Amino acid sequence: MSTTTATFGQRLRAATQQHGPLCAGIDPHRALLESWGLAYDLDGLRAFADACVDAFGGHVGVVKPQSAFFEVFGSGGVAILESVIHGLQEAGTLVLLDAKRGDIGSTMEAYATAYLGDSAVAPGDALTVSPYLGFESLRPALDTAAAHGRGVFVLALTSNPEGASVQHARAGEVSVAEAMVRGAAAENAEAAVAGDLGSVGLVVGATVGDAVRDLGIDLAAVNGPLLAPGVGAQGGNADSLRRVFGDALPNVLPASSREVLSAGPDVAALRARAHETNESLAALLS
Numbered sequence: 001m002s003t004t005t006a007t008f009g010q011r012l013r014a015a016t017q018q019h020g021p022l023c024a025g026i027d028p029h030r031a032l033l034e035s036w037g038l039a040y041d042l043d044g045l046r047a048f049a050d051a052c053v054d055a056f057g058g059h060v061g062v063v064k065p066q067s068a069f070f071e072v073f074g075s076g077g078v079a080i081l082e083s084v085i086h087g088l089q090e091a092g093t094l095v096l097l098d099a100k101r102g103d104i105g106s107t108m109e110a111y112a113t114a115y116l117g118d119s120a121v122a123p124g125d126a127l128t129v130s131p132y133l134g135f136e137s138l139r140p141a142l143d144t145a146a147a148h149g150r151g152v153f154v155l156a157l158t159s160n161p162e163g164a165s166v167q168h169a170r171a172g173e174v175s176v177a178e179a180m181v182r183g184a185a186a187e188n189a190e191a192a193v194a195g196d197l198g199s200v201g202l203v204v205g206a207t208v209g210d211a212v213r214d215l216g217i218d219l220a221a222v223n224g225p226l227l228a229p230g231v232g233a234q235g236g237n238a239d240s241l242r243r244v245f246g247d248a249l250p251n252v253l254p255a256s257s258r259e260v261l262s263a264g265p266d267v268a269a270l271r272a273r274a275h276e277t278n279e280s281l282a283a284l285l286s
């Protein structure tokens with residue numbers, strides 16, 4: 001008897017239909033820990049992480065821990081990141097690990113195994129990846145994710161102003177960003193035929209203004225989730241999401257870290273902020 005595993009795209013669609021589109025970030029900055037009255041050390045990191053898991057687990061569809069803020073504490077920080085991933089998943093929340101990995105074949109294979117394989121210590125449901133060694137260099141992550149019902153989010157038009165110098169550049173006929181759109185759309189073609197959301201997403205910042213229009217990019221053609229960081233602290237809001245995404249708004253996963261996290265340390269207040277943000281985003285995207 002064969003069993004079928006739901007794809008990441010299917011799981012993500014179900015999660016956002018249940019809870020709303022917000023992707024809540026967990027970014028334990030020093031300033032945030034201190035504003036919560038926590039020390040910037042492993043104990044403070046653990047307390048911060050536990051509060052986020054309590055507040056978001058089972059209440060937010062998808063959560064994005066930023067790996068760097070855990071890695072900075074060494075192996076103890078990585079262990080806390082692993083417990084965050086397990087805690088959220090046990091509560092039924094999808095985890096998009098923001099680690100932006102990207103390398104050549106054998107090394108990319110190791111990253112794919114480490115973050116997306118079934119033998120990984122704490123595999124995310126999806127991983128952010130950097131395509132600047134070429135879209136096809138991501139093949140091990142694309143294939144490992146697909147084989148295990150997981151997803152990847154490929155950087156396309158990042159929210160930082162410096163990104164344009166690389167991502168708007170032309171590579172032959174098309175911009176670098178458009179090449180990522182084409183790559184993701186090809187990976188999602190089968191899901192599109194089945195009427196499902198694909199499992200290969202793109203990262204397109206909420207702050208990129210008219211770049212999508214100016215570069216002639218059709219984001220709806222991706223048929224995959226569009227992670228939109230930059231909501232809140234970086235200045236992105238409902239108007240900017242409309243301006244950037246247009247027809248592709250239904251596939252947008254707006255991401256916000258500092259704006260949501262600033263409601264802590266009280267778990268109920270943090271959860272309430274996530275609910276309010278989700279409600280206003282759901283009204284925008286519906």
Ligand SMILES: O=c1ccn([C@@H]2O[C@H](COP(=O)(O)O)[C@@H](O)[C@H]2O)c(=O)[nH]1
Pocket residue numbers: 025027066098157158159160203204205229230231232233234255256257258259
């Ligand atoms: O283009 C990108 C890609 C990733 N990020 C990440 O998202 C969060 C944003 O945090 P805020 O506090 O909501 O500004 C952070 O982890 C970034 O590394 C991004 O901002 N832009």
